[in-house]
Amino acid sequence: DAGVTQSPTHLIKTRGQQVTLRCSPKSGHDTVSWYQQALGQGPQFIFQYYEEEERQRGNFPDRFSGHQFPNYSSELNVNALLLGDSALYLCASSLGTGVSLVFGQGTRLTVV
C-alpha cells in the first residue's frame, strides 16, 4: 500500500504565478484534506473534499481552490502567489469522517 502520494516534492514559483499541487489518497480512502504548514508551526486546515465537493473550508482566501476527481485524487490550486504562501503543503486522506488522517510527505513550495 503506497499510502498518500503527493507531487511534486519541491517547487519554486515567482510571485504572482499560479501553482497546482497533486495528491493521491491512500487506497480505500475517499476523503482528502489539504493543510498548509509554515516552518515551525502546526498544519493549518485549508479545505476538505468528499464526493468531489468541498465539504469544509478553513480561513484561507479564494486564491486557494481545489478539486477532487472521481478516483478520489485531488488537486490544490493557488493563484496570484504571495511570498507568504511559501510553506509545506500537506495532503491527508481518510475514510469518510474518520479522525485517523493519513498524511503524505508534503510539497515544499517556495515563492520568490
Add this chain to the structure above:
Amino acid sequence: GESVGLHLPTLSVQEGDNSIINCAYSNSASDYFIWYKQESGKGPQFIIDIRSNMDKRQGQRVTVLLNKTVKHLSLQIAATQPGDSAVYFCAERYNFNKFYFGSGTKLNVKP
C-alpha cells in the same frame, strides 16, 4: 476558528524515562482530540485519539488523558526511545470534520 495551543515548545528526556507532552484547547464543541508525530522531512503520523466523552485511552506505550474541566490534553509516552524523537502535535476536530492543530512540541530523547 478556535485554536489549540501547547505549554512547552521543547522537551528533553533521557532514554528509558517517561515523557509527558501537554496541550491546552479552547473549543468545548470538539468531539475528538488526536495526537500526531512528525519526524523531520515527513508528514504527521497518527498516534492515538480520544473521544470527548472519555478521559483516558491507552495504546502501545502511549496514553492520552483528557481533562475537560480545564480543557487540557496530555500524551504520555512510556520508556521513551530515541525513535520517539520528533515534533508532537495535538489536534482537535469540530464542526463535523474540521481539524485544528497546535504549534507542536519538540521531543528530544537523550541516549
